[in-house]
Amino acid sequence: MKLLSYRVAGTTSWGAAVGDGIFDLGCRSGFATLRQAIEADALPMLAGLLQNEQPEHRLDSVELLAVIPNPPKIFCVGTNYHDHRIETGREVPEKPVIFSRFANSQVGQGQPLLRPRESEQLDFEGEIAVIIGRRGRRISEELAWDYIAGYAPYCDATIRDWQRHTHQWIPGKNFPATGAFGPWMATRDEIPDGADLSLVTRLNGQEVQRSSSSLMIFSIPAIIAYCSTFTELEPGDVIVTGTPGGVGGKRTPPLWMKPGDTIEVEVGQVGTLRTTVRDDIA
Numbered sequence: 713m714k715l716l717s718y719r720v721a722g723t724t725s726w727g728a729a730v731g732d733g734i735f736d737l738g739c740r741s742g743f744a745t746l747r748q749a750i751e752a753d754a755l756p757m758l759a760g761l762l763q764n765e766q767p768e769h770r771l772d773s774v775e776l777l778a779v780i781p782n783p784p785k786i787f788c789v790g791t792n793y794h795d796h797r798i799e800t801g802r803e804v805p806e807k808p809v810i811f812s813r814f815a816n817s818q819v820g821q822g823q824p825l826l827r828p829r830e831s832e833q834l835d836f837e838g839e840i841a842v843i844i845g846r847r848g849r850r851i852s853e854e855l856a857w858d859y860i861a862g863y864a865p866y867c868d869a870t871i872r873d874w875q876r877h878t879h880q881w882i883p884g885k886n887f888p889a890t891g892a893f894g895p896w897m898a899t900r901d902e903i904p905d906g907a908d909l910s911l912v913t914r915l916n917g918q919e920v921q922r923s924s925s926s927l928m929i930f931s932i933p934a935i936i937a938y939c940s941t942f943t944e945l946e947p948g949d950v951i952v953t954g955t956p957g958g959v960g961g962k963r964t965p966p967l968w969m970k971p972g973d974t975i976e977v978e979v980g981q982v983g984t985l986r987t988t989v990r991d992d993i994a
Contacts, residue, residue: 713758714983715862716896717746717781717820718774724781728758729896733767734774740765747780747948750845750861755899776820778893779864780843784946786813787939788839788868788885792929792954799962808930808938813868813952817886821895821985825869826992827971828887833872834969834989837955838913838921838977841866842932843897844949851940856933857905859945862897865977865985866952867913869969872961888992892975893950898982910980911956916973923956924980930954 714729715737725738726746740761743749749758790809791797797804819825827834845861868891875884885891903909913921925932935951960967969975969989978984 713755713899713902714896715746715755715779715899716894717777717779718769719777720769720774724777727768728762729771730762730767732771734769734771735762735765736768737761747782750843751947753846755845755861776822776895778818778820779897780893780948780950781818782815783948783950785943785949786815786952787949788813788952789930789935789954790881793923793927793956794929795923795957796955796959797929799957799959804929808935810939811881811885813891814886817888818891818893819889819987820893821987823892824889824988824990825867825892825969825975826887826889827969827989828871828992831871831873832968832970833961833966834890835870835872835960836913836915836920836969836975837868837870837959838911839866839868839952839955840909840911840925840979841893842936842951842953844945844951845900845947847944847946848940849944851937851945853931853933853937856936857900859936860900861947862899863903863909863979863982864893864897865979865982867892867975867977867985867987868952868955892977892985892987894985895983903981907981909982910978912978913958914976914978915967915969920960920967921956921958925953927956928954
């Protein structure tokens with residue numbers, strides 16, 4: 713299933729995207745949010761709620777939110793593709809490079825990414841996000857797939873000059889509305905464990921990044937095993953698994969996103985995230 717969070721007529725809910733329609737699972741399931749349904753291990757029963765039913769909304773009539781609007785934790789992985797590692801001049805990391813995003817830095821499909829007034833260096837990073845489905849600590853790589861609820865496209869946009877202020881990247885990764893997450897998550901049952909997921913980023917229709925999950929330095933199970941060692945993973949946690957080479961800041965001249973641009977992140981077998989850029993006037 714393709715599950716999403718949305719707002720319509722001032723009311724927030726969540727549901728299943730089928731074709732161009734949305735089935736409201738907030739009212740059908742008894743769970744107010746997608747995160748609550750994941751916590752209750754209710755995803756396997758959702759398909760039965762759609763039988764002989766009609767969608768409540770058209771996909772284009774609602775405001776899509778970040779797939780999980782309020783994840784307990786968001787972990788991001790840096791330099792997790794060799795071509796990006798090479799373009800940044802870094803050595804092969806011995807362990808996954810982990811930093812964090814905050815929930816209020818995220819937007820959903822169709823909500824604009826905001827270029828802050830403090831910088832023009834708004835860079836694109838297309839990534840594959842993994843949504844955690846079960847609570848776990850010290851999860852082995854062999855069992856890691858069983859802890860995944862689903863997958864989604866993610867644009868981990870970065871304010872490059874703020875990222876470089878110190879060795880800690882958090883300032884450049886947490887300006888409001890700089891992480892796009894959606895349009896939905898494809899549940900684990902839709903994608904075979906270990907499938908090689910393609911990853912393509914397009915800026916104004918032009919391809920700027922292309923790779924696949926098989927080219928990660930640290931695999932999805934390895935990342936889950938590592939993160940679950942230093943913290944307990946919870947249902948609804950999000951792990952953003954890294955971006956491949958081709959980022960704008962390493963081009964000559966640099967290719968920064970600007971107001972009016974459209975950015976797309978396509979993850980094979982999952983879907984395409986599509987949003988635009990505008991200046992933050994707050």
